[in-house]
Amino acid sequence: MKTFSMEMEAGNPASRRRLETRLLQFEQLAGSEEVGDQVWRGYTYLWNDDQTDAILLEEPGKDRELTIKDANAVGGVRKQTWHFPSRSECTLCHTMPAKYVLGVNTLQMNHSHDYGNGVVANQIDVFEKLGLFKEPLPKKSAELPHLVNYRDATQPIEARARSYLQANCAHCHMKWGGGNAEFQLLATMAIEELGIVNAKPGQGAFGLTDPRILVPGDPDRTMLLHRLTKLGLGRMPHVGSNVVDEQATAMLKEWVRQLK
Structure with missing residues (x-):
């Protein structure tokens, strides 16, 4: 599950509003992983203007035009179209070869995360401590592959x-x-x-x-x-x-x- 938000004023975190929450539902099927033993279904929930609730999107996708205050835009305002995906659109990227749940893999999870209250820890290490893995890690997290932040100019x-x-x-x-x-x-x-x-x-x-x-x-x-x-x-x-x-x-x- 993931919630997407947008700053209504560019550069002002306090102006951030929730737009949608996407949910992937897992269903176990008979068979093996090699021949498809599972199915994942995607659902989109649209947040209301009061930011109190999100309603399931029934129609086949939807667009909403947003008005963003942006000092770098002409007139200080720009328009941006936000697309809420249909259930079929979710399956375009969340495929069996990609293991359905994108991002939950060693490459992308193997980095430090700020859990709040001064706790910063490697996500792989935290998952291991929580007992989320069926088998012990083959190596320490520092020795496992990982991605880097593309914005980090100190990296190659x-x-x-x-x-x-x-x-x-x-x-x-x-x-x-x-x-x-x-x-x-x-x-x-x-x-x-x-x-x-x-x-x-x-x-x-x-x-x-x-x-x-x-x-x-x-x-x-x-x-x-x-x-x-x-x-x-x-x-x-x-x-x-x-x-x-x-x-x-x-x-x-x-x-x-x-x-x-």
């Missing part, structure tokens, strides 16, 4: 870029992940194994000259970067995203530029 840009792509793209861009692009973006694979370096895009050129999915040293011909900076038809991610992450795209552009 390769790690920042691969972490961003893992967290935002790899749940679809993996083997049998549900997309129709024949490449992967998993951080656990070497870049040469992903099928993206100098590979022709399969969905057209989108106005670029002689594009490839990833062209080392050439951001202008790199389709992966172009699709992240594009709005409307052809944008990636194509579900749940209609605002360009300027900080992330600038970081990815620099990563592509320094590749050889």
Whole structure:
């Protein structure tokens, strides 16, 4: 379960309002994991204006236009469309190859979390102490793989870029992940194994000259970067995203530029 909120005044946490809460329901089926022994159903609940209750969304998805105070916008105000996903849209990303529940994995959970009251601890260590694992950890959490914060400029840009792509793209861009692009973006694979370096895009050129999915040293011909900076038809991610992450795209552009 996850609740999504938005600052109605950019940069002012006190203006944050709850927009929706998403819930994944698990049902155990007969069989084995290899042939599909489970099903997950997604539900969306919309918060009311009083912020006192959230109501189950019955219709097939819904859009709501938000008015955001933003000192950097023309006139100090900008409009943003928030999309509430339908139940079928949830299954576009929450797939069997991605293990349904995105983000609850070693790579993304293996970092410190502020639990309040001065308690900061590694989430994997906390899970182990709570007895949530069926088997003991194979290694100490410090020795297990993890992602880095892509905003952290002290980290290597390769790690920042691969972490961003893992967290935002790899749940679809993996083997049998549900997309129709024949490449992967998993951080656990070497870049040469992903099928993206100098590979022709399969969905057209989108106005670029002689594009490839990833062209080392050439951001202008790199389709992966172009699709992240594009709005409307052809944008990636194509579900749940209609605002360009300027900080992330600038970081990815620099990563592509320094590749050889």
